Amino acid sequence: MELQITDGLLLRNIRHTLGSNHKISIHSMPAPQNSIYRIQIGSKIMFHDLRALGLSQHKARTIKFPSVPIQYLPEFTRGYFDGDGYVWLGYVHKNRRTKTLALRVVFTSCSKVFLKGLQKVLDEKLGISGSLTHYSQAYRLIYSTKPSLLLYRFMYNNPGIHLYRKKKIFDKYIKKGSVA
Numbered sequence: 001m002e003l004q005i006t007d008g009l010l011l012r013n014i015r016h017t018l019g020s021n022h023k024i025s026i027h028s029m030p031a032p033q034n035s036i037y038r039i040q041i042g043s044k045i046m047f048h049d050l051r052a053l054g055l056s057q058h059k060a061r062t063i064k065f066p067s068v069p070i071q072y073l074p075e076f077t078r079g080y081f082d083g084d085g086y087v088w089l090g091y092v093h094k095n096r097r098t099k100t101l102a103l104r105v106v107f108t109s110c111s112k113v114f115l116k117g118l119q120k121v122l123d124e125k126l127g128i129s130g131s132l133t134h135y136s137q138a139y140r141l142i143y144s145t146k147p148s149l150l151l152y153r154f155m156y157n158n159p160g161i162h163l164y165r166k167k168k169i170f171d172k173y174i175k176k177g178s179v180a
Contacts, residue, residue: 001041001050006034010082013161015039060110065117073125078155080118082163084108087148089169103173105148107141115141126150149173 005011011024020041027036053066068076085107091099109115115132119141123129128147133140143151152170156162 001043001046002038004036004038006036007163007165008035008037010161010163011037011039017161063109063111063114065114065121068121070125073121074154074157075160077118077122077151078159078162081105081107081151081155082166085166087166087169089173101173101176103145103148103170105143105151108138109141110138112139115139122151126154 003011003014008024008026015022015024018041020039022039022041025038027038029035055063085105088102088104088106090102092102093100107115107118112132112134119130119132126147128143128150130141130143130147133142149170152174156167156170159167
């Protein structure tokens with residue numbers, strides 16, 4: 001198994017959680033790109049466990065939403081969000097007398113089936129609806145401000161491992177007093 005990400009702290013947290021002492025290598029990129037952190041773990045047990053959960057090589061277009069036990073759904077959602085999602089904070093209605101601070105959560109995947117499964121489970125669990133769109137060669141599941149705040153509370157109720165830079169965007173929105 002190989003993980004490559006631009007967040008070295010997150011990769012160290014993952015390594016610690018796995019109880020691994022495998023080396024993390026750093027590949028420096030020319031500006032303005034970030035360095036890439038990489039860990040390789042050779043474990044037949046982990047490989048077979050991941051296969052049993054439905055993961056495979058080149059899964060991007062074919063992956064289906066897995067059967068996630070309800071108690072693990074917040075962590076699963078947060079993990080997917082950290083890997084293939086983003087949160088946007090900005091102003092809408094800029095041409096009006098009063099512009100509005102807005103929050104948006106977006107999940108991205110090449111697999112429409114996966115995002116439809118995520119959309120369904122989040123609607124059932126949180127009562128929120130997002131819009132599924134196609135953009136370039138991928139699909140996006142988009143949530144507006146109020147559903148994004150429900151997702152925030154859902155994903156970060158028991159934070160564990162997460163990307164701090166993404167959580168900070170939610171915290172910034174809440175700190176600005178935009179939440180009653």
